Amino acid sequence: MFYTFDGIENARELGGLARPDGARIRENVLFRTGHLGRASQADVQRLADRGVKLVIDMRDRWERERSPDKDVPGARNLWLPPVPDLQEVIPIKSTVPREVREVFHEFYKLLGLHPAAIDAYEGFFRELLASEGAPVLWHCTQGKDRTGVGAMLLLSALGFDRETAIWEYLLTNQFAQGQLEAMRFARASEEELAIMGEVFPVFERNARYYFDCVDVEYGNMDNYLELALGVGPRERARLEEYYLE
Numbered sequence: 001m002f003y004t005f006d007g008i009e010n011a012r013e014l015g016g017l018a019r020p021d022g023a024r025i026r027e028n029v030l031f032r033t034g035h036l037g038r039a040s041q042a043d044v045q046r047l048a049d050r051g052v053k054l055v056i057d058m059r060d061r062w063e064r065e066r067s068p069d070k071d072v073p074g075a076r077n078l079w080l081p082p083v084p085d086l087q088e089v090i091p092i093k094s095t096v097p098r099e100v101r102e103v104f105h106e107f108y109k110l111l112g113l114h115p116a117a118i119d120a121y122e123g124f125f126r127e128l129l130a131s132e133g134a135p136v137l138w139h140c141t142q143g144k145d146r147t148g149v150g151a152m153l154l155l156s157a158l159g160f161d162r163e164t165a166i167w168e169y170l171l172t173n174q175f176a177q178g179q180l181e182a183m184r185f186a187r188a189s190e191e192e193l194a195i196m197g198e199v200f201p202v203f204e205r206n207a208r209y210y211f212d213c214v215d216v217e218y219g220n221m222d223n224y225l226e227l228a229l230g231v232g233p234r235e236r237a238r239l240e241e242y243y244l245e
Contacts, residue, residue, distance in 0.1 A: 001027075002174070005046070007038035010143035010175040014151065017168065019159055023244045029135045030243060032151050034143035035059060037067030047137065048073040054131055056124060056138035058146040060086035072137075080124055082117035082146050083110065100198040104145070108210040111149045112224075113217055122229045124150055125157070129235060133242030144172045144202050149210060153229070156221050157236050158243060166207045173201045 003011040011034070015027030028050050036044070036055065055077045057069055061084055069077055111117050128136060140146035152165040211221065218224040226232040231239075 002171075005033075005043045006040035008036060008043050009034035010172055012171065014155070014168065017155070017160065017164065019164075019244075023159070023240070025158065025243055026133075026245050029133060030154070031135065031137040032143055032147050033137060033139045034147075035063070035067060035139055035141050036069035036072070039070040041070075044070050044072045048075065051135040052137050053134040054078065054127060054136045056080050056127060056136065056150075058082055058120065058138060058140040058150065060084055062087060063141050075137075078123075078127060080120045080127075082120040082149070083114070084116060097198050101203075104198065104203075105206055105209060107145065108149075108206045109213045111146065112210050112213045118228050121150065121153055124153075125229055125231050125235065125239075128154070128242075129238055131242075142172075142200070145206075148172060148202055148207070152207065152210070153225070154239075157225055157231050157239055159236070159240065162211060162221070166204060169202060169207050170204060177201075 001013055001016060003013070005011055010032075012032060013027065014025045014030040014032070016024060018024045031047075031050075031052065035057070052072055052075050055069060055072055055075050057064060057077060057079050058081055060081050063086065064079060064081075071077065124138065138147055138150050148169045152169055155165040155168060156162070214221055214224045218227060225236070
């Protein structure tokens with residue numbers, strides 16, 4: 001479910017997603033968004049009214065300093081960057097769409113296997129478990145790549161299959177399409193549209209590459225969750241208790 005805010009982009013929750021056995025994710029507990037740096041006072045109050053107790057910021061050091069999150073009343077803000085210095089790792093300086101596409105593609109291997117990313121997503125689960133089912137929001141800048149990987153991992157830990165995790169990941173493109181349409185309305189050049197057509201959306205090939213990298217290194221997602229992120233059967237049972245109904 002998407003939400004419309006004054007200054008928070010790509011905002012939605014995982015609530016309502018159902019597994020084949022009928023178990024569903026509880027509503028109003030798992031929120032994924034773009035950053036909160038441009039959130040209005042009404043936006044942060046809406047999040048507070050929904051009971052958000054923890055905001056996890058997955059942006060890098062520079063992104064966070066440039067546009068600090070607005071405080072959500074009653075919520076703790078925690079910095080867990082999968083890539084602490086994004087511009088050093090994936091500097092997008094090319095104006096060739098194919099090259100931008102390749103940079104983003106390789107970024108997904110880093111999000112799966114780089115030690116800093118593993119530390120961040122391990123911390124993500126640690127905080128979810130410590131929150132004991134209280135509403136949590138996690139975000140990066142546009143709420144698509146780093147945030148999307150967090151959602152795919154959480155859905156996997158909750159027993160959802162890979163296709164459902166990828167389907168939810170791709171919902172970002174409903175938001176991205178609006179961004180591209182706004183650029184067309186503003187008479188952006190074809191070159192600009194071509195580049196942003198690689199930056200704004202998410203792509204199934206990247207999500208599948210992420211899963212493939214994990215499978216090659218760890219054998220399967222279950223092993224990765226347990227061995228890399230510390231989310232074994234006991235932790236998964238607790239997550240199901242907190243987030244499923």
